[in-house]
Amino acid sequence: MPPIYSKEWKTAVVSMQGLMRQNRTSPCEAACPAGNNIQKMHSLLAEGRVDDALLAMYAKNPFPGVTGRVCPHPCEEKCNRCGYDEGLAIHALERYAADHGRTPVLTPLPPTGRRVAVIGAGAAGLTAARFLRQFGHDVTVYESSPVMGGVMRQAIPDFRLPKDVVDRETGAVAALGVRVHTNVTVGRDVTLSGLLSDCDACILAAGLWKERLLNIPGREYLQTAVSWMKKSTLERIGLEGKEVVILGGGGIAFDAAFTARRLGAAGVRMICLEAEGAMHAPEAEVAQARDEHIAMENSMLAAAVESDGEGGFTVAAVPVSGFSFDEKGALHVQESVEERKRFSAHLVICASGLQADLTALSGLDAELTPRGFVAVDPVSRMSSIPGLFAAGDIASGPGLLTSAIGSGRETALAVHRFLSGFAADSSLDVWLGDEGRLETAERKALPAPHVVELDEIMHVDYHEHAPRVAVSHGRESGRGPQLAFAELEGGLCAEDAAKEAARCLHCGHCISCGSCVESCPGHILEMGGDGPFVAWPEQCWHCGCCRIACSTGSVSYRFPLTMML
Ligand SMILES: Cc1cc2nc3c(=O)[nH]c(=O)nc-3n(C[C@H](O)[C@H](O)[C@H](O)COP(=O)(O)OP(=O)(O)OC[C@H]3O[C@@H](n4cnc5c(N)ncnc54)[C@H](O)[C@@H]3O)c2cc1C
Ligand code: SF4
Ligand code: SF4
Ligand code: SF4
Secondary structure: OOOEEOEOOOOEEEEOOOOOOOOEEOHHHHHOOOOOOHHHHHHHHHOOOHHHHHHHHHOOOOOHHHHHHHOOOHHHHHOHHHHOOOOOOHHHHHHHHHHHOOOOOOOOOOOOOOEEEEEOOOHHHHHHHHHHHHOOOEEEEEOOOOOOOOHHHHOOOOOOOOHHHHHHHHHHHHHOOOEEEOOOOEOOOEOHHHHHHHOOEEEEOOOOOEEOOOOOOOHHHOEEHHHHHHHHHHHOOOOEOOEEEEEOOEHHHHHHHHHHHHOOEOEEEEEOOOOOOOOEOOHHHHHHHHHOOOEEEOOEEEEEEEEOOOOOEEEEEEEEEEEEEOOOOOEEEEEOOOOOEEEEEOEEEEOOOEEOOOHHHOOOOOOEOOOOOEOOOOOOOEOOOOOEEEOOHHHHOOOOHHHHHHHHHHHHHHHHHHHHOOOOOOOEEEEEOHHHOEEEEEOOOOOOOEEOOHHHOOOHHHOOOOOOOOOOOOOOOOOOHHHOOOOOOOOOOHHHHHHHHOOOOOOOOEOOOOHHHHHOOOOOEEEEOOEEEEOOHHHOOOOOHHHHHOOOOOEEOOOOOOOOO
């Protein structure tokens, strides 16, 4: 059995289920919920080809400027370079490509005459709309708010995600010819059953906007976190001299705490069920909270809120020794024997979870999951209502932006299969061809590529040890109020971006360096336009020299391997 080479695709890939040449891949790409073409971006950034790097990302993800800022980057934890020295700053490179590359001009395929309605202009809905429009379908998005972007535009605070970045990327979707009707609520202004009869398919991507209030005495005094942040984004009402208590310990609670701090609150305190060190938020946010003197009361459950009748409140909290959620999402806690604590506040914000608002589905008997999200078939992505698909948080439950983007893209492909008469489980390969037009081919699905771990890269010493580039966090305390909502994390300069991108090991992706060809003692390998190939397979004696010489772990053998001794 001669060696097998994993050769990366030269074009910008949208979806490849039948990996014809790429038998191996990197752990970062396997971990990215949006499926970003990460190592390709690194190759291009290292060469200074920023526009091409953005095209490689944009092929799969219409929002790289957003994900490069607020995705908690699960890719970086999995980066093989973590085991060598330090993982790559993938999200900072993604942001660099998005901020400095020219937005690619995409050209939709000729009109198909098929009409698709998308409910919700958030990450999932707009991603689905973009790909369906590229396929040539007539796409109309209905959005209940006055703006496009969903949570990324309405709720994530400016100091993490400036609005102009969202507007630039949502605007590029509309520029493709996607029709967007804002201020239209499906279920109130138009009916979903009407859209289902007028269109060939509908995608429900309405997200989760129903905020759960804790069922405790005094719940009428609570403000819900997302509504409060939406309002503060617009009004910026100061909180000078006020004490703010936030009930919750997840990402939304942290955003509310940082927002209250920036609005001038005298004291901000979070009451969280999670124990110290087990918070459901990135470590950087916990560190930022400490820097900003936000008090965290861990392993505590808010039990009651009392009003003093003069605009002040007291929050009583019970210590807990453990907690869990059941299949339906109901909370079960084990109270500890320690004494209750009481905290004073002028504002109490509740960040205790989001649920689906199913108004759009009224009159339709759609099947739901045990937690009340819209159930979809995992292959066809269709709900129990024929022609109705669902994408993003409304189908998956609370997730990440990058998961909503991945879900939007996969749902668009599923809808395209449905509209084009392909079987739901058919393998459709899609890539960006000339002039930014999609090209497609139906191919036999091959097994998923093997994810290359660090110890499979036999010539890893080829890569010099080098530290990760420093990304500025702007977490210094004592900033003036005029800077309060300015973006916290800084971007990379061109020199740092190229240097950081060049640290990539290209795990499982051939970079056509030629080392394997040169190291083969039998001259069995040759270099072609697409990288190395086995010219004389029957003469390979399985010495493994090619595999040992490869600095990217791109060479493998299929087992069982017969060694010739
Ligand atoms: C405060 C906050 C901070 C977050 N921070 C992060 C983060 O830093 N990183 C991260 O990865 N994830 C974060 N998330 C999670 C992430 O934002 C969501 O997973 C993602 O936005 C889900 O996308 P979506 O398209 O499914 O829904 P949404 O973004 O919610 O979009 C749904 C859209 O549908 C519209 N809509 C709803 N009902 C109707 C209707 N009946 N008719 C018409 N339109 C309707 C809504 O107005 C909205 O625009 C955060 C979430 C919140 C709430
Ligand atoms: S979207 Fe997130 S997981 Fe994917 S490459 Fe960007 S930072 Fe990494
Ligand atoms: S070294 Fe490069 S290809 Fe390998 S996991 Fe890290 S970012 Fe991905
Ligand atoms: S040695 Fe170089 S050319 Fe050969 S497979 Fe590895 S990366 Fe590709």
